[in-house]
Amino acid sequence: MGLTYAIIGCGRISPNHIAAAIENQMKVVALCDTDPKKMAGVAAQFDLPETTSCYTDYRELIREEQVDLIAICTDSGRHASIAIDCIQAGIHLIIEKPIALSIEDADQIIELANKHRVKVSACHQYRFNKAVQQVRKAVEEERFGRLMYGTATTRWYRDESYYAQADWRGTWELDGGTLMNQCIHNIDLLRWMMGDEVKEVIGLTDNLNHPYIEAEDIGLAMILFENGGYGLVEGTANTYPLDLEETLYLSGVKGTAKAGGKSVNLIEEWHFSDGQDDPDAIRNLYKEMPPNVYGFGHERLYEDVKEAIEQDREPYVTAEDGKKAVELVLAIYQSAAEGKRITLPLKSGSTMDYTGRFDQRNKE
Numbered sequence: 001m002g003l004t005y006a007i008i009g010c011g012r013i014s015p016n017h018i019a020a021a022i023e024n025q026m027k028v029v030a031l032c033d034t035d036p037k038k039m040a041g042v043a044a045q046f047d048l049p050e051t052t053s054c055y056t057d058y059r060e061l062i063r064e065e066q067v068d069l070i071a072i073c074t075d076s077g078r079h080a081s082i083a084i085d086c087i088q089a090g091i092h093l094i095i096e097k098p099i100a101l102s103i104e105d106a107d108q109i110i111e112l113a114n115k116h117r118v119k120v121s122a123c124h125q126y127r128f129n130k131a132v133q134q135v136r137k138a139v140e141e142e143r144f145g146r147l148m149y150g151t152a153t154t155r156w157y158r159d160e161s162y163y164a165q166a167d168w169r170g171t172w173e174l175d176g177g178t179l180m181n182q183c184i185h186n187i188d189l190l191r192w193m194m195g196d197e198v199k200e201v202i203g204l205t206d207n208l209n210h211p212y213i214e215a216e217d218i219g220l221a222m223i224l225f226e227n228g229g230y231g232l233v234e235g236t237a238n239t240y241p242l243d244l245e246e247t248l249y250l251s252g253v254k255g256t257a258k259a260g261g262k263s264v265n266l267i268e269e270w271h272f273s274d275g276q277d278d279p280d281a282i283r284n285l286y287k288e289m290p291p292n293v294y295g296f297g298h299e300r301l302y303e304d305v306k307e308a309i310e311q312d313r314e315p316y317v318t319a320e321d322g323k324k325a326v327e328l329v330l331a332i333y334q335s336a337a338e339g340k341r342i343t344l345p346l347k348s349g350s351t352m353d354y355t356g357r358f359d360q361r362n363k364e
């Protein structure tokens with residue numbers, strides 16, 4: 001019998017999660033959202049049976065339902081508090097990015113998950129893209145040689161109508177800005193590919209064209225990794241009039257690769273000194289054309305989490321991975337606010353530390 005499954009938060013991303021759960025033979029036993037209309041909408045979209053329970057309070061769901069796995073898809077600022085309650089109830093989790101909005105909350109999720117022997121996966125589904133997996137394989141096989149630098153570029157567009165869909169978007173308390181929301185997937189990939197451990201960060205952030213949100217709509221950063229390699233981050237929600245690209249570029253002494261497209265869904269460059277494969281063949285083989293920037297990775301992430309629960313192993317994307325992505329964004333925020341280099345690891349930090357940072361800019 002498949003795992004029992006529930007989702008907390010039935011907004012924009014929820015159909016990707018529910019579809020992935022169903023594809024992996026999970027039984028959807030409950031939905032939860034403060035808006036009953038949203039629950040009704042997704043229930044109708046997937047023709048869920050009338051026996052599927054609906055809750056406006058997630059605590060009631062936890063008390064009343066026997067659930068193996070819950071996906072947390074609420075506004076980002078509530079991810080941690082909901083996760084902690086679920087973990088203490090012994091429920092395995094998939095947490096939408098970002099896993100939390102502070103170092104302290106991310107640490108608590110990791111600590112409690114270990115204590116209660118609960119599997120927690122951060123929903124960085126781009127790691128499962130075919131193009132990304134091929135680049136990762138080359139990293140693990142050391143085909144790049146020494147990695148010298150990598151770039152994570154996200155040139156997307158979000159207008160006022162996007163932020164009007166939910167009043168939490170773009171706030172420091174419940175979201176953060178474009179780096180924490182739109183760009184964190186690619187930031188996760190860059191850190192993962194370059195060896196995870198970061199030594200120093202120099203960042204700049206600003207709100208150039210979104211006076212109706214509190215946080216940044218552009219962020220730039222230079223990163224020094226512990227292995228001596230360098231990284232560049234460019235993230236913006238100002239690329240008029242549509243999403244143009246999300247690109248991961250890696251360069252080593254023996255190879256260069258670029259995963260591009262709108263959501264790192266294509267191999268665009270593939271050059272290695274070992275000559276093991278034909279670049280044109282690789283470009284044709286490792287490409288996907290998803291209908292939106294979310295890609296096809298949710299199904300594969302759910303498959304992995306299901307296996308992690310059944311085999312009692314760690315998920316491919318762990319809570320610690322989720323924390324590392326959040327930490328790098330918070331380090332960029334801190335560097336930009338304080339005008340100096342920031343050394344990692346961070347012992348503390350939160351999006352709330354930057355409340356009011358762009359208020360004057362937004363009034364001009």
